[in-house]
Amino acid sequence: MIQNTTLLPRQLGDSHIRLLRIYKSVVENGGFANAEVDLNISKPAISQAISELESLLAMRLCNRGRAGFSVTEQGQQVYLSTLQLLASLETFRSQINGINTELTGELNIGITDNMVTVPQMRITEALRRLKQQAPKVVINISMIPPDEVESGILDGHLHIGIVPHLRSIAGLTYQSLYQERSLLYCANNHPLFDKDLSIISDQALAGYDAVVPTYPQSLEIKQQQAKLNATATSTDREGIAFLILTGRFIGFLPTHFAERWVKEDKMRAVDEHNRYFATKFCAITRKGARSNLILEAYLSALS
Incomplete structure (x- = not known):
């Protein structure tokens, strides 16, 4: 026994x-x-x-x-139990916030990389308002891939996430934020830079090495990426920028992220009227989660 x-x-x-x-x-x-x-x-x-x-x-x-x-x-079992315990402690703290008029505790946010240069600045502005309203709140930001943000929301260790809206998961709620436009870029030391970039055929484009992302993409984006001669990959957009700036690769970047190099004449868009796509971004939270005044205050500021 x-x-x-x-x-x-x-x-x-x-x-x-x-x-x-x-x-x-x-x-x-x-x-x-x-x-x-x-x-x-x-x-x-x-x-x-x-x-x-x-x-x-x-x-x-x-x-x-x-x-x-x-x-x-x-x-591994102890690790999973630890996640549950810590999430429960944060839930308790959030519930107490629902009783206490003074907001105290933590706001844990997961964000996809390279969002800080988005012109609308809604994430930044909402954080400013939250900190002004609740100076004792501790803000924790994790820069992680979209799938990790989603899993973090579902298991409770993240309160809110900012991700591209590529799919809908049953356990999450979605709040639209903005659209991001991406163009195909080359660097000033790339053979394409000094050519007429107003239009380029798929066949000509395939003659140049390209870098593509490994993170999930929408069907529209996949169709654009499929036209490239992908000889390199990157897990994030900063890695794509690194390779474009070598002058040996072309690749897609958000216009707000590439703007600094375009202004310095270090990058140019290639056939921007045909080589582009839009990505929708949204805020995600766990459906049916208990009341959390800190999260509610941030969502209010975000909207």
């Missing part, structure tokens, strides 16, 4: 929550070294905390050594 043993005390204190937060960071950063920056504590201190947590739980959470870092099966 297997006898269950109570490993944790009946009341979890701040010290236990701290150990779990450290463990969460180690897992998400793929090891102790990368977690140092995130946690702002030394690697030996992280190692000691993980050893203390393993001793407390009487189980090995992760393997570390010459073979590299990996999470054990039990460690």
